[in-house]
Amino acid sequence: MLEQEHPHLARPVPQGRVRVDMHTHTMWSGDCTTTPEEIVEVLSGAAIDVVCITDHNTISGALALRDRLPCRVVVGQEVKTSHGEMIGLFLTERLPHGIKPAEAVERIRDQGGVVYIPHPYDPMRSCLRAEVIEELAQSGGIDAIEVINAKTSLAHLQARAAETASRFCLAAGAGSDAHVPLAYGAACVEMDDFDDGDGGGFLAALRSGEPVGHHWDRARPWKARIVPSTADFQWSPGESAG
Ligand SMILES: [Zn+2]
Numbered sequence: 156m157l158e159q160e161h162p163h164l165a166r167p168v169p170q171g172r173v174r175v176d177m178h179t180h181t182m183w184s185g186d187c188t189t190t191p192e193e194i195v196e197v198l199s200g201a202a203i204d205v206v207c208i209t210d211h212n213t214i215s216g217a218l219a220l221r222d223r224l225p226c227r228v229v230v231g232q233e234v235k236t237s238h239g240e241m242i243g244l245f246l247t248e249r250l251p252h253g254i255k256p257a258e259a260v261e262r263i264r265d266q267g268g269v270v271y272i273p274h275p276y277d278p279m280r281s282c283l284r285a286e287v288i289e290e291l292a293q294s295g296g297i298d299a300i301e302v303i304n305a306k307t308s309l310a311h312l313q314a315r316a317a318e319t320a321s322r323f324c325l326a327a328g329a330g331s332d333a334h335v336p337l338a339y340g341a342a343c344v345e346m347d348d349f350d351d352g353d354g355g356g357f358l359a360a361l362r363s364g365e366p367v368g369h370h371w372d373r374a375r376p377w378k379a380r381i382v383p384s385t386a387d388f389q390w391s392p393g394e395s396a397g
Contacts, residue, residue: 178330183216245354305341329366342368
């Protein structure tokens, strides 16, 4: 199913390498209604080895779905700082909304996490301000920067992100920024496999990675549906992603 939407997923990944979508959302994000069942369905049989769940301002969905999806899950969060959005990967604790970027970096690093800058320079998004990216990069506060975001259509923005990555020796990341099920895998990184427990191991492997992907920003086809509440979400007994 996903291979038809995203032809790069049909290419086999060499042994010892994994395909990671570094930026995805679920119904726990305020702006997304993708249910766990839909994620399980769309990822079953898909050539995606790892998804980083990076919901807006919460890690609850990522924690709930860890070990429940047909692929590995990295617990992350897209946090709205006082100066724009930032992603922390490999988190154990939620980052508070509205904190200063430098504080977000500190809190992510304190958890052994990875500081990842999503959709840099994109004026259509709530991106981290350019001068803050510059400042943080200079002081070593950024680990990785998103050079392909599948929802960004403007090639020059991605080129500028790649330029920043090479100027500051940052790891280059990529993600679908999926807000609908079919978006998963629209952009991802093919990289050396890594130890799931460890942001450091992930980052080292990411440096060997190759970002791949395409522009994909379709809306969910409309149909009446009921989205379960995240407040009391639980898997039905016996139900498992397997
Ligand atoms: Zn996002």
